[in-house]
């Protein structure tokens with residue numbers, strides 16, 4: 120299948136700052152690309168350029184074979200862009216809001232009504248048609264924003280941090296909507312720093328840091344790229360109250376002093392540890408490294424109450440690809 124979108128050597132300078140630096144990737148119809156990076160990595164700038172709202176300093180973007188830079192008017196009907204801050208207007212209902220934007224897209228008469236109703240049906244907003252947009256929950260406002268993006272039936276969806284601030288249920292629902300859109304043949308780019316969310320929804324992902332793409336490819340391949348890190352999770356019973364923070368900091372320091380420990384992050388009462396191994400290390404070497412770590416921790420007096428290997432996730436791969444500099 121030929122790519123719907125081809126991004127070649129994209130660059131964007133703001134004065135001396137290079138916000139996007141030689142970014143290249145492509146996207147096929149029906150696929151979902153996760154655009155992963157920390158704050159300030161260049162995700163929004165890239166998406167704004169793809170939405171024709173900003174111009175690149177250098178590079179080329181082709182959408183359906185047409186240049187986005189030279190012929191923006193030609194490609195705009197193919198693009199649906201949802202910015203990270205989406206506004207709704209006071210005193211308008213869900214129907215009025217969508218109908219207003221459908222008019223702005225040039226839809227008229229029965230076709231407009233049919234499109235608005237179809238979008239409300241798809242996003243599950245039908246029962247809320249007469250509700251004021253300001254009275255909706257964040258998850259529902261998010262759907263209104265997504266609905267607005269879909270009114271003109273675009274081929275490429277650019278969604279900037281759409282899962283940000285949503286509760287787990289709203290995220291799952293968003294994921295299902297995006298999957299359905301991909302099944303309809305639309306190409307989707309979704310940016311986020313919620314890595315675990317992206318792993319479940321995306322076919323491919325691109326990891327960006329300081330404007331540069333560090334890795335692109337299928338999620339499974341990216342996971343494999345960092346395969347020289349094994350993930351261990353351990354629970355420790357530490358002091359509570361005033362002493363707690365110091366006790367956790369001591370535990371993290373102790374872990375980081377151990378050979379092969381590449382990184383440590385705290386998740387509730389657990390510590391997640393990345394163990395660095397030789398490329399291609401077998402199960403025996405992983406087990407030996409884990410046993411060595413457990414023995415050292417117990418000897419050092421850390422009250423470990425559970426210890427086990429965990430499946431690697433996109434976060435582990437991200438940490439490997441970025442060498443943990445972004446932790």
Ligand SMILES: Nc1ncnc2c1ncn2[C@@H]1O[C@H](COP(=O)(O)OP(=O)(O)OP(=O)(O)O)[C@@H](O)[C@H]1O
Pocket residue numbers: 133136138156157158159160161162163164165
């Ligand atoms: N209009 C602008 N003028 C000057 N610098 C800008 C402008 N827009 C973005 N930048 C800078 O470019 C870099 C990339 O910003 P960008 O918003 O693309 O990052 P991001 O990955 O989307 O991060 P976030 O999740 O925080 O939005 C940052 O250093 C930012 O300060």
